[in-house]
Amino acid sequence: MSYLKLLSIFIGVIFVALLLPGASPAATPEAAPQATPTIPPTATVVDTKGKSYNVADLKAKYTVQGGNWFPGPPKRITESLDIVLELEEDRVAITEELKIPFASMRRVVFKEASVPEKFKEVFNKKKPIRIEMRDDSVVLLSDDLLVKIDAKGNQTRAVNIRKYLFVADPTSGGAEILLNGFSGRAKTASGKEGDFWVPLSETQSIEFK
Numbered sequence: 001m002s003y004l005k006l007l008s009i010f011i012g013v014i015f016v017a018l019l020l021p022g023a024s025p026a027a028t029p030e031a032a033p034q035a036t037p038t039i040p041p042t043a044t045v046v047d048t049k050g051k052s053y054n055v056a057d058l059k060a061k062y063t064v065q066g067g068n069w070f071p072g073p074p075k076r077i078t079e080s081l082d083i084v085l086e087l088e089e090d091r092v093a094i095t096e097e098l099k100i101p102f103a104s105m106r107r108v109v110f111k112e113a114s115v116p117e118k119f120k121e122v123f124n125k126k127k128p129i130r131i132e133m134r135d136d137s138v139v140l141l142s143d144d145l146l147v148k149i150d151a152k153g154n155q156t157r158a159v160n161i162r163k164y165l166f167v168a169d170p171t172s173g174g175a176e177i178l179l180n181g182f183s184g185r186a187k188t189a190s191g192k193e194g195d196f197w198v199p200l201s202e203t204q205s206i207e208f209k
Contacts (some may be wrong), residue, residue: 022097044207045182047198048111055196057104058102058206062177076168078175081108081131085146086162093162100131100139102199102208107132107206115140119147122158166200182206 015042043058043204060081064073076082083098115123119140128142136151148157166179179200186196 006100012092042183042209044209045196045198045203046205046207048202048204050204053186053198054195055182055186058182058184058208059178060102061183063180064167064175064177065180067175074139074175074177075180078168079103081166082168083141084165084167084181085159086164087159088162100133104134105131105208106134107205107207110200113140113205116149116153118153119149119155122147 029096042054042056045053045055045058047053058079060078062076062078062082064075067073080099080101083100085096086096087094087096107130109130109132113127115128115130116138123140123142123145126142126144128140128145128147131139131141133139137156138149140147140149144161145161146157146159146161146164147155150156165176168177168179181197181199181201182203184196185193
């Protein structure tokens, strides 16, 4: 076999090998896409004494209030504010559920929340709960009124309510599972890490990162 024929066969083998999948030396594997967290990793919790805490893995804890339960009262651990509104429409008493994930919230103020000037008269000097969303809309909730405001400051909904409750899915027996407080992980001033807990009654605000 001639030298030229051998050379042509050799070149042909190399060419075919380069066409095979994964054969190119220049090929580099693509980096795996990073998962986007659905829940902000940390939140700043301010208690009613004005002290701030940086809390990771924040959760809302709902439990049944009162009663004798064995081995313990039913509970729900969520990453959302679960609200049930009781209202009246056409003289019919109805309930409406409002579930607001932490991931969609920028901040919630439970006590001493500010009210936009043009809505102060509507709330008649009351201090509603203020829920600020990441899209810049706002929910204001008092004992008898729910107002939703869009990012431009315009009212998109206003409804009179009888009352509201922070309540998760009821038990099979119908017992209400009410918001008890917030848990997570935090560090002490000395740098020790442990479980964090603050009751709802002692929570002034939560700001999500």
